[in-house]
Amino acid sequence: MTAGHRREHDLLGYRDVPTGAYWGVHTLRAAENFPITGTAISAYPHLINALAAVKEAAARANEGLGLLATDKASAIATACQEIRDGRLHDQFIVDVIQGGAGTSTNMNANEVIANRALEILGYVRGDYHHLHPNEDVNLSQSTNDVYPTAVNVATIVMVHELLDAMAFLREAFAVKAEKFRDILKMGRTQLQDAVPMTLGQEFSAYAVMLEEDQSRLAESALLMHEINLGATAIGTGLNAPAGYAEAARRHLAAITGLPLVTAANLVEATQDCGAFVHLSSVLKRIAVKLSKSCNDLRLLSSGPRAGLAEINLPPAQAGSSIMPGKVNPVIPEVVNQVAFEVIGNDITITMAAEAGQLQLNAFEPIILHSLAKSITHLRVACLTLAGRCVSGITANTETLRAAVENSIGLVTALNPHIGYTAATAIAKEAHSTGRGVAELVLEKGLLPADRLAALLRPEEVAGAGVRGGPE
Incomplete structure (x- = not known):
């Protein structure tokens, strides 16, 4: 001493x-x-x-x-x-x-x-x-049943918090979908004009993607409720008396409030990290789709003069040390980076699970570290994106409407009403002259003005789901 x-x-x-x-x-x-x-x-x-x-x-x-x-x-x-x-x-x-x-x-x-x-x-x-x-x-314990069980319990709690954050972000997108339900715009495929839709439909898709991923995440979390407490060193229960595994499970379920179950085969459960791999793959799925949505937000808000400029993201901070007045989409950018990290973590978890040998996987510490980062960073990313970006998005209505009226893609919506041959001719002339489809249709007398206006209403050109959600 x-x-x-x-x-x-x-x-x-x-x-x-x-x-x-x-x-x-x-x-x-x-x-x-x-x-x-x-x-x-x-x-x-x-x-x-x-x-x-x-x-x-x-x-x-x-x-x-x-x-x-x-x-x-x-x-x-x-x-x-x-x-x-x-x-x-x-x-x-x-x-x-x-x-x-x-x-x-x-x-x-x-x-x-x-x-x-x-x-x-x-x-x-x-x-x-x-x-x-x-x-x-x-x-009556071993690290080999204590540590995995604790990781499972911790992961379940973290996943529930992520699910709450995803619900918050989904609601933010859903609110915007309802707000933008009647705002007409051009849909795009392969970055080229496609057919008209509403901005509400576009934002509704982001909400639905999140809702789907919430369901997949909740399903994957169910696998984490199977624990190996009582397995001790390799699953044989050596040094744990008869009745211990069930008693410990019962007490742990009462303490945590979770419906935990003891694995049917403790030897398998002590060496198998498949549930972690499955959960990580779902986290990767969430990250990929969330990043895609952020890519869209950055592209749709590009400009403000030389880009698409269809929506405005709320300004978060000055964007440049040299370019006065520049504001960057920093919130979607940071969410993109979280997504990249989650995808990398998934590879780490995959390799760590694969590297287990015989009756134990020695690499659960890096699995925990990677899972915890993915879950907690995704949770904060969802809350940040909802609170500091999506909730403040506004639409440039006139820009969107003008793009529809000037787009050659509009002719697809008019095709059933003026015929394929006339529609093709209109598209060709609009492309060569730079004039708008609607303007040429009126000039050539293919449709009266009131009929054309009726056909260009959002509920006509955007079809089902114009109210902002799937129908």
Whole structure:
């Protein structure tokens, strides 16, 4: 013992740990061994809370089976509840990327919970012969069932938050779809004029795409409810007594409020990362479609004089250090970048899941890190896009209308009324002269003005769904 330190030991020998630390020697070695990202697991509070929930459930299960004294179980449970209330998160200091299949994370949790439980029992930190990180906090457990279970629980909570953010963004697009329901514009395919539509229909499509992805994400989250708690090292349940797996699951479900189920085959569940791969692929799908929508917003707002200029994005900040008056579409741009990150994370998760060998995948720490970034960044991106961009979008109605009237694509809408031959001739002349289709139709007497005006109403040229949503 030195001033301000307590001495702890492990397999490798003795080390001095700061007296004020709730973590211990195993955490100290891990912090030294893995200076990888500079991001501690405390950056993921959902994971810390999930770890505490798992440890509390294990303590209660062990108590019920007569393996853990009531005073110890209660102290452990109280410490875990405090952590889930936000206390001691700063004591979870190991790097999020680590070797050992999450052992360092598990030991960090064991030590913090043990030392806080010792205080609750009236002892000092490090006095492990009264309550031990491994023998008591980790009783009937292994990193290989604790860590995956905690990751599953944390992921479910994060996904629910992402679903809420997606709903917020979807509603923002839906509001604009209703607002823009009668504003006529030209639809485009391959960046070329196609046929008329409404701006409301365009924005409705973005809302529907999000709604579809919400459904796929909710479905993928259901797979995360299958846990391997009770599997211990490789799925055989070694060192976990009969009845423990079900008791621990029951307590964890009660603590988290989640309908968790124990995997039918714990050997399979301990080595298989397929649910993470599936979830990541859905996140990639969301990212791809969200990025596509942002590409559209940037293109539709391009200008303001030399671009499409069909819509106006709310100005967020000055866009240039050299070009006065320039305003850039910075919110869609930042969402694009989040999407690129999510797509890259999906590759990382795929490779990490594939690299598992035999009865364990040692690479779940990078899976957690990548999934957490994808989910949390997508959540903030959705909220930011909705609040700082979509909600403030306005339409340049006259620009949109003029483009329709001047577009050769308008002749497609008139084809049933003036005939294919006349329509072809009108299209050819409009292209060669630069004159508008409507102007030429009136000039040649192909339709009376009132009939043409009626045919150019949004509900006529845009067809079903003109009110802003699918019909």
